[in-house]
Amino acid sequence: xxxxxxxxxxxxxxxxxxxxxxxxxxxxxxxxxxxxxxxxxxxxxxxxxxxxxxxxxxxxxxxxxxxxxxxxxxxxxxxxxxxxxxxxxxxxxxxxxxxxxxxxxxxxxxxxxxxxxxxxxxxxxxxxxxxxxxxxxxxxxxxxxxxxxxxxxxxxxxxxxxxxxxxxxxxxxxxxxxxxxxxxxxxxxxxxxxxxxxxxxxxxxxxxxxxxxxxxxxxxxxxxxxxxxxxxxxxxxxxxxxxxxxxxxxxxxxxxxxxxxxxxxxxxxxxxxxxxxxxxxxxxxxxxxxxxxxxxxxxxxxxxxxxxxxxxxxxxxxxxxxxxxxxxxxxxxxxxxxxxxxxxxxxxxxxxxxxxxxxxxxxxx
Numbered sequence: 586x587x588x589x590x591x592x593x594x595x596x597x598x599x600x601x602x603x604x605x606x607x608x609x610x611x612x613x614x615x616x617x618x619x620x621x622x623x624x625x626x627x628x629x630x631x632x633x634x635x636x637x638x639x640x641x642x643x644x645x646x647x648x649x650x651x652x653x654x655x656x657x658x659x660x661x662x663x664x665x666x667x668x669x670x671x672x673x674x675x676x677x678x679x680x681x682x683x684x685x686x687x688x689x690x691x692x693x694x695x696x697x698x699x700x701x702x703x704x705x706x707x708x709x710x711x712x713x714x715x716x717x718x719x720x721x722x723x724x725x726x727x728x729x730x731x732x733x734x735x736x737x738x739x740x741x742x743x744x745x746x747x748x749x750x751x752x753x754x755x756x757x758x759x760x761x762x763x764x765x766x767x768x769x770x771x772x773x774x775x776x777x778x779x780x781x782x783x784x785x786x787x788x789x790x791x792x793x794x795x796x797x798x799x800x801x802x803x804x805x806x807x808x809x810x811x812x813x814x815x816x817x818x819x820x821x822x823x824x825x826x827x828x829x830x831x832x833x834x835x836x837x838x839x840x841x842x843x844x845x846x847x848x849x850x851x852x853x854x855x856x857x858x859x860x861x862x863x864x865x866x867x868x869x870x871x872x873x874x875x876x877x878x879x880x881x882x883x884x885x886x887x888x889x890x891x892x893x894x895x896x897x898x899x900x901x902x903x904x905x906x907x908x909x910x911x912x913x914x915x916x917x918x919x920x921x922x923x924x925x926x927x928x929x930x931x932x933x934x935x936x937x938x939x940x941x942x943x944x945x946x947x948x949x950x
Contacts, residue, residue: 611688612688612689613686613687614689615687616686618685618686619686622682623682670940671936677931677932677935677936680929681926684925684926684929688920688925698910699750699910700751700907700908701753703752703753703810703818703822704753705810705821705822705824706741706742706780706824707806707823708734708780708783709734709759709799711761711830712795712796713797713828714734714827714828715729716730716828717730718861718862723736723737723892724736730860730861734858734860735780735783735784737858737899740896741899741902741903742777743777745773745903754770754771755809757806759798760792760797761796761801762793762798768809768813769809769815797827797831799825799827803825803844803855807848807851810851819852821852822856822902823853825856825857828859828860828861829857829859829871830871831874831875845878845879849883855879856879857885857886858895859888861888864890865890866887872886885901
């Protein structure tokens with residue numbers, strides 16, 4: 586299944602690249618190689634034809650005995666259709682020649698659309714995350730809420746990687762203050778590495794802010810969207826992993842509702858996975874603060890009393906986080922041969938299937 590997903594992922598990337606190709610903007614640094622290859626192929630084909638004609642005159646080598654065809658049986662006007670598989674083969678050959686010329690795009694700015702979201706991942710690293718929380722499918726970890734949250738964040742990332750998405754991910758660790766560990770990037774592996782680093786127990790022990798101010802982290806996240814000029818774009822999401830042990834309703838003179846108002850106005854839904862063992866939604870006092878505030882953003886609050894709720898919440902967020910994002914991309918000598926190579930293989934495959942599957946295309950004239 587993993588290899589099949591990789592194949593579909595490659596096809597999806599090639600199709601997206603094909604949609605974004607502009608022939609007028611392409612350069613062909615190896616066009617002489619492509620010309621030489623085509624000349625050699627044509628020369629080889631002509632040589633084979635000449636050899637076949639020369640050998641064809643020898644008795645018994647290539648002649649087939651057939652019964653006499655009556656003169657009143659006329660040749661079908663559609664007889665030429667049996668050569669139809671040659672058409673996609675020649676089209677594929679043209680695409681192969683273009684791919685062989687190694688088309689590239691020079692420095693340019695383009696706006697492309699991908700399936701995915703801009704996702705801010707917020708992980709609580711406060712001292713209250715030492716509370717016991719056992720997991721099995723997410724990994725045993727240290728049997729504490731912090732380890733469970735880090736494992737849940739990693740599980741969410743890998744779930745997005747296995748899908749068709751090209752998300753832009755930012756990672757934020759928070760306690761009394763919020764720290765941007767990884768700014769927005771499409772490099773999932775880089776974010777996974779950052780998650781594993783902050784999940785190290787020794788590294789966590791050196792985290793300077795052991796309190797919990799969730800509103801501060803949300804405010805920092807909204808500022809990060811603003812810094813990347815994403816604030817008023819569609820496709821923004823915040824996902825919080827925390828035990829929710831925060832009853833502080835004011836930060837910098839602003840209430841939680843006022844801070845989340847920025848997320849409401851800019852349409853950034855907030856999904857909050859609150860991890861406290863044995864406590865469902867409403868099971869702890871801060872839930873009465875965070876549940877209505879989060880739901881006002883268009884997001885959802887999950888009272889994760891156990892590992893099953895966490896996993897269900899992650900899959901629910903993954904389902905709700907489908908969509909497309911528009912991104913500006915700058916390219917310098919980016920190769921574009923993949924789309925043409927895929928087209929060549931596709932047309933050759935079509936020609937082969939027509940020849941092998943449809944009996945009419947193998948009919949003797």
